[in-house]
Amino acid sequence: MGKLDGRVVIVTGAARGQGEQEARLFAAEGARVVVADVLDDRGEALAKEIGARYVHLDVGREEDWRAAVTATKDAYGQLDGLVNNAGILRFNSLLDTPVDEFMQVVRVNQVGCFLGIKAVAPEMSDGGTIVNTSSCTGLTGMAAVGAYAASKHAVVGLTRVAALELAGRGIRVNAVCPGAVDTAMSNPASPDPDADPEQTAKGLDRLYRKLVPLGRAGRPEEVARLALFLTSQDSSYITGQPFVIDGGWLAGVSVI
Template sequence: MALPLSGKVIVVVGASTGIGADAARVFAGDGASLMLVARHEEPLAAVAKELDAAYVTGDVSDAASVRSFIDATVARFGRLDGAFNNAAMTQGGPLAEVSEEDFDRIMAVNVKGTWLCLREEIRVLGGGGSIVNVSSIGGLRGSSGMGAYQATKHAVIGLTRTAAHDAGPSGIRVNAVAPGPTETPMLEETRRAIPGGVEARIAATPLRKAGTGAEVGATASFLLSDHASHLSGVILPVDGGFLA
């Protein structure tokens, strides 16, 4: 039986650590040919070497950089079949205490960056393919202490649903995963920003555990595969039942 991503060229944006790196490992195991993208070359190169994957550095908040790494993917493989848009940053603290500089930066990476990736990916996917954006359960509900981050993840959901409508007539599917607490370096940042907040969410999760990047990756692999050929505009929580 063929692997679910066998023969597919997937670009993984934000692939140097955390969910992006773990998802890339899942996609490689599921048969995909990968182009890995991140800002910092050293950790990115290490993941690429581990997976025998191609890589290129890039900044999702810069339009020319995004166009460059998408074009580099097509130049390397001759086409693009799917994308996993994971590049993001977090921002703790009450909304009233977030600086304008920090707010602008997280918007530039999480929202503008997702839009720029979608724009360039849709341009080259042309006659079909699949895009998976990474939102969060924080994009489906609110809570205190992470207002700027949650605003960006709500925006990612809006971009996903709109792109599903815009790109659907071209045969391009656009979906999003919405992870709950997931054991990554970013989760450690949240633990420091909101003491006890992560543990409270895990305690309120029916499965009573944080997720893993591999679990998020496996869900994204399904959405990228032909097994999900009639799914578009879906926001799929990967949260151990937290939103149930």
């Protein structure tokens, strides 16, 4: 028996990184997964590998969301879960951030979550789940990622409001708040998604060794396990909450 047997879940940004690991884990736990992304080749290959369905989805386009929901219900007849994972990160000082760059980040990270909730919740089975991807920077500040931090703070607010408004249908809405995680998006030392994963992981670990109490960056599969918990019945009495997964980064400052 899998933790998600019989459930149908859309995972956005699922072609690589955290989304890919979430899609793989959810499928292994019995879910019928809809892999949603703009990276069509990668997304289609993953869907074929894990026995899922692929849909092209630009999360900032409302019409794409409508099409994704329709395709999901046409294929599986129901919709039980959503993981709003798609996101982008831009490194820039706040005063040097062009308005277009700021709005691009907001469109994907913040508006994408809003549109996902808006499109999926009306078609979702009662008792469904929504997991939004925020960040530890959605709970604190961090220099050089102003647009990202602003959008991720907004995701936490959206999560809380959606949890309140959807609770009457038993739909639970929570947020995962990762710290430094070894993905192509978050590794400024190696932005090439085709780079050797072992080497990029070592590079990211060196970068964060002094910042993270556990001494390393997180792994996408670790975030996926948290998303699984929040999507399964293991978290049946939890809603409206941000869950930090950051190796202890936000715990405080060590003087030892």
